[in-house]
Amino acid sequence: MSQASPRPVDGGPSVTPRANTVVVVLALAGIVVSLMQTLVIPLIPELPKLLHASASDATWAITATLLAGAVATPTVGRLGDMYGKRRMLLVSLVMLVVGSTVGALSSSLVPMVVGRALQGMASGVIPLGISIMRDELPAERLGSATALMSASLGVGGALGLPAAALLAENADWHVLFWTAAGLGVVATLLVLLLVPESRVRGGGRFDVVGAVGLSIALLCLLLGISKGADWGWTGGVTLGLFAAAVVVLLAWGWWELRSRQPLVDLRTTARRQVLLTNLASAVFGFAMFAMSLVLPQLLQLPKATGYGLGHGMLAVGLVMAPSGLVMMATAPLSARISRARGPKTTLMLGALVVAVGYGLNIALMSAVWHLVLASCVIGAGIGLAYGSMPALVMAAVPVSETAAANSLNTLMRAIGTSISSAVAGVVLAQLTIAYGPVTLPSQNAFRVVMAIGSGAALLALAVAAFLPARRPAPAASAARTDAAVPVGAPSA
Known part of the structure; x- marks a missing residue:
């Protein structure tokens, strides 16, 4: 009898003692990338002065990251399926390090925009990490690991905000970018040393x-x-x-x-489970972002308005941080519910919890603990829903298209988030009160935004209700026996 191969011929996972290490390293890489998203939030009011630019031009430091991430995410997903997911993960992390270094050396608008665009090109790290997990982890670990990886997007953002605010208040702003570069180097080295390259490749031409x-x-x-x-x-x-x-x-x-x-197999994308999951992801991304827009403003508006709480950016970060911890805590719960009742149920439950959280926030917004409570409830819903989306997608696509499919799902969430930002901005700009020589968003404006967020979460719940009935877990699904050829295996 020949010795067992370290990798199954069909490209499925084998049990290795390094499974825990792979999960931790990939989750850390996801958190580092999501930290980059919140890096400049404490600097937004000061960007025009720091970059010697107009307020309108300074917003390109934010917009560039969004645009670069949208372009890079589906592209690196497809390249990962073709040439190696770990390879493209490393390329993405290197882009983060280079972009952070350029930002750290910047003192004007153009190099800052270039640096932020390079940082945005790392946005594909999380879907690539989820796809590596599908290839490398045993079936019993896959659900909880992918849930943790998905939650890392919210965890890094929530925990990064207080850290960024603390650094911005007590050090030169360039330290924020040097810190991001250092964390990127650490994540890159850990992936290089501890994460194996998947033997599953889709092949073909780009x-x-x-x-x-x-x-x-x-x-x-x-x-x-x-x-x-x-x-x-x-x-x-x-x-x-x-x-x-x-x-x-x-x-x-x-x-x-x-x-x-x-680049994107539209016939696979049009499958009911994939199509509805992506649609629900876009709507859910819309719902999720309302919290990030409303809570910081409520905390920072002057107390003299009658509804503002008059705190600084550091307090904003500390109030938002517990929601990140809640997301991380609910990741294993999301996997447990998905195993017992299916990821469709988990997604529906997460959407319902988010809707309830916004409902609480409409009624409770007059004290710091009110906002902490609402953000934690919303964070719990996000953790549940984000953990279920990769499971739904991966159960319905061939193993050779995992990275591309997860990247498209991530992109749909980003589009929903962008639309949410625009809609909330219009509401907050239209419903205002006079405060001395300036106008500020009214309390009703914040309530309307939260009501829209709650409604979007309920819409995501309705979309998820039309998903097909429970299917086998992705690790055991027939998708693993798709025609993808592991590297080194003989082709037909």
Whole structure:
């Protein structure tokens, strides 16, 4: 009898003593990348002065990260399926380190925008990490590990805010970027030393036309959403960008359906489970972001308004941090519910909890503990829902398309978040009160935003209700026996 191969022929996972190490390292990489998203939040009011730019131009330091992440995420997902997920994970982390270093050396707008764009190109780390877990972990570990990896997006953001605020208040702002660069180096070395490369490859040629087309469409869409308030929602530039996004997306879809090796397999994406999960992810991303917009402003508005709590950015971070810990704590619970009742049930439960959290926030917003309670409830719902989405996607796609499918799901959440930011911005700008020489969002404006967030969570619940009935766990699903050829295995 020959010795057992260290990797099954079908590319499925084998039990290794390094499984725990792989999970910890990948989750750490996810947290480091999500920290980057909150890095500049404490600096936003000061960016025009720090970068010697106008307030409108300074927002490009935020917009550049969003646009680069949207373009990079689906591209690195497909490249990961073709050439190695660990390889593309390392490339993404290197981009984070380089971007952080450029930001740390910047003192004007252009290099800062370049650095932030490079940081945004690391956004594919979390879907790549989830895909590596599918290839490397035993079935009994996959659910809890992917739930933890998904939660790392919220965990890093919530825990990074107080840390960034503390550094910004007590050190030169460049230290924020040097810290991000240092953490990126640590994550890169740990992945290089401790995470194995998956033997599952999809092969084929990279769809350059599809990648360019999708990138142009996303740039037009997200640029219109993120800058629409500055340029005017009915202005020619904004409407032109939206029209271009529609036209390019239609042309891109036509190309992808006729391509033998598309960037995104639209036929797989159109499967009921994948399509509804992505739709629910977009709506849920919309719902999730309302908390990040409302709570910091309520905490920082002057007490003289009658509803502001008059605290600084550090207090904002400390209030938001518990929600990140709650997300991490609910990750194993999400996996347990998914094993017992299916990930569809977990997603529906998470959406319901988020809706309840916003309902609480509408009624309770007059004390710090009110906001801590609401953010923790919302965080629990996010942790439940985020843990279920990869399971739903991976159970319905071939193993050779795991990274691309998870990247598309992450992209859908990002689009929902961007739309949420734009909608909330319009509401807060329209419902205002006079406060001395300035106008501030009214208390009713915050309540409307929270009501919209609650409604979006209920809509995600309704979408999830139409998902197919429970399917086998992704680790045991027939998708693992897809025709992907492990590296080194003989081809047919």
